[in-house]
Amino acid sequence: MAKTLVLNTLGSTTKGFSLPASDTAASAFCAAMLDGEYVGYTKQSESGTDSGITSYHDVSIQIASSTGSKTYFGFLAKAGVTDVEIQTALVGKTINGVKADTVFVTMREVAVGA
Numbered sequence: 001m002a003k004t005l006v007l008n009t010l011g012s013t014t015k016g017f018s019l020p021a022s023d024t025a026a027s028a029f030c031a032a033m034l035d036g037e038y039v040g041y042t043k044q045s046e047s048g049t050d051s052g053i054t055s056y057h058d059v060s061i062q063i064a065s066s067t068g069s070k071t072y073f074g075f076l077a078k079a080g081v082t083d084v085e086i087q088t089a090l091v092g093k094t095i096n097g098v099k100a101d102t103v104f105v106t107m108r109e110v111a112v113g114a
Helices: 023-033 083-090
Strands: 004-010 013-019 037-042 055-064 070-078 102-111
Touching: 004 023, 013 023, 023 037, 055 083, 083 102
Parallel strands: none
Antiparallel strands: 004 013, 004 037, 055 070, 055 102
């Protein structure tokens, strides 16, 4: 089944979501339903593999700016990555319109197949 990742921006807020639809169907949905700017991304190819992976980190991020703005997101990281490496990679970046002055990283190791 086709899948399209949509990023919708309205003012300083950006939301991302996945539609189980082709690029054409997703574009029609966005034109009818969304205000602001939006862009759709469809899968063009695959890279990487999940074979041979025995564990990974389930990571939750909270980013806070010195002005009090916050944003949250999560991802699955390689098992060898540390919270300090993630924090260092994000500090100073602007994500979802929030400058990462402070980065809180919560992660737990997950065994594949457990």
